[in-house]
Amino acid sequence: TYLSDLVADQQTTIRDLRELMFPASTEKTEAVLKQAGVEPTPKPSSDKAGAEKPKAQKQTAGHGRNGAEEYRNAPRVQVAHASLKHGDRCPGCQKGKVYEQQEPWRLVRIVGQAPRAATVYELQTLRCNLCGEIYGADVPEGVGEDKYDDSAAAMIAQLKYGTGMPFYRLEHLENNLGIPLPASTQWEIVEEAAELIKPARDELIRQAAQGEVLHNDDTSMKVLSLRRAIIEEAGERTGIFTSGVLSTREGRKIALFFTGRQHAGENLADVLKRRAAELPMPIQMSDALSRNAPKPIKLLVGNCLAHGRRQFVQITPNFPEQCRHVLETLGEVYHNDQLARERGSSRIERLHFHQEHSKPVMDELHRWLDTQLKQNKVEPNSGLGKAISYMLRHWQALTLFLREPGAPLDNNLVERALKKAILHRKNSLFYKTLNGAEVGDLYMSLIHTCELNDVNPFDYLTELQRHSEELGAKPAEWMPWSYRDSLVRPAC
Structure with missing residues (x-):
């Protein structure tokens, strides 16, 4: 297993094991540097990207984290005033008239249910x-x-495959x-x-390929049945995996x-077999492992910047000053990406924004990294x-986002998606058969999409x-973003 291999590795430190057993709750630059005993560099008063920070809005007392509008599926009960109606004389001053306000007072009451x-x-x-x-x-x-x-x-599937609660x-x-x-x-x-x-999942695969x-x-x-088969067959590949593919x-x-x-990579290649031939080459985002490449398909390959950053997060206690420079530089790039997202920039606008504000930062970082090795400032075999x-x-x-419109910075989207599978593994431990795994994959795909x-x-x-026949006939009309329209569409 991974843990036993880690313990057997001579380069594994006590800190590595402690971080594995008790991982940090955050990898934000400020928290990582403070844990290593290093103060972050003070931020300049002016924003390099020219963005003005909005003034913090004072939160109204008593409204909690979620306002009444967040309870989308809650029934709405209209309560009229017991003695007054629109246009009546004001009972207070006896001179004016009362008029209904546009926004009513809202009370939220929550009850438990099985x-x-x-x-x-x-x-x-x-x-x-x-x-x-x-x-x-x-x-x-x-x-x-x-x-x-x-x-x-639907409820059993939601609890089992959406929240990781085992059947027992x-x-x-x-x-x-x-x-x-x-x-x-x-x-x-x-x-x-x-x-x-099942036709809905098949249609998701077809659309994801585009x-x-x-x-x-x-x-x-x-998967217990596969593990037994591996032992009996003694094949070349013994690992069993859950792959996540997230298409935008x-x-x-x-x-x-x-x-x-x-x-x-092999599962991604199977998905891309259903891609329309006339479409341009898509962008693939993954970490740098060769097994993530969909051979022999040619793609615009981007690697996860968060993986590269994590290399420095893990060694910050040993090389605090050098890691601070790298982490704060990458922090500027992520800040620029957030600004582009907040402005609602298009793919082209985001690319130009990064080329203007992030490219000089990344070019300087590349020169600094190259200098560290070429001038022997760093031992090549050190962390x-x-x-x-x-x-x-x-x-x-790692810098594809500086050249291609729409290229993401990292692979965090699919890593968050894989938490569904990890949650199942932690709570249910395994799938009994490959059929059980396929059912789980189907529900996880639909639920997370x-x-x-x-x-909902x-x-x-x-x-x-309830509409399985219509789904089988026209699955494209029964996607999560279109099924509501199909419900109100009159039957032919």
């Missing part, structure tokens, strides 16, 4: 005492034929709430629903997950020497099941 609810219908039965014929009450209108509603499968833990929770639902039954429910909504920027990375995963196009983001023996060599070796890919596009995953999964 993840699932059940209703038991007790149908009256009557039996003839002579012939023995039995007569039962009719099933009420609106009661479906299936025991488990489509919303039940869900079983225990529901049993305490008086709604018994065995773990095996929960699996059967989500597996059956997955077959109905993306302008594709991020990819992977993390280790356990026209402001929309699509997250895809693939579990198996393939690396992230600092290796970090500098990494940056110089991958400099072209919904989250990235500000769509529970509602989306429910409607996909």
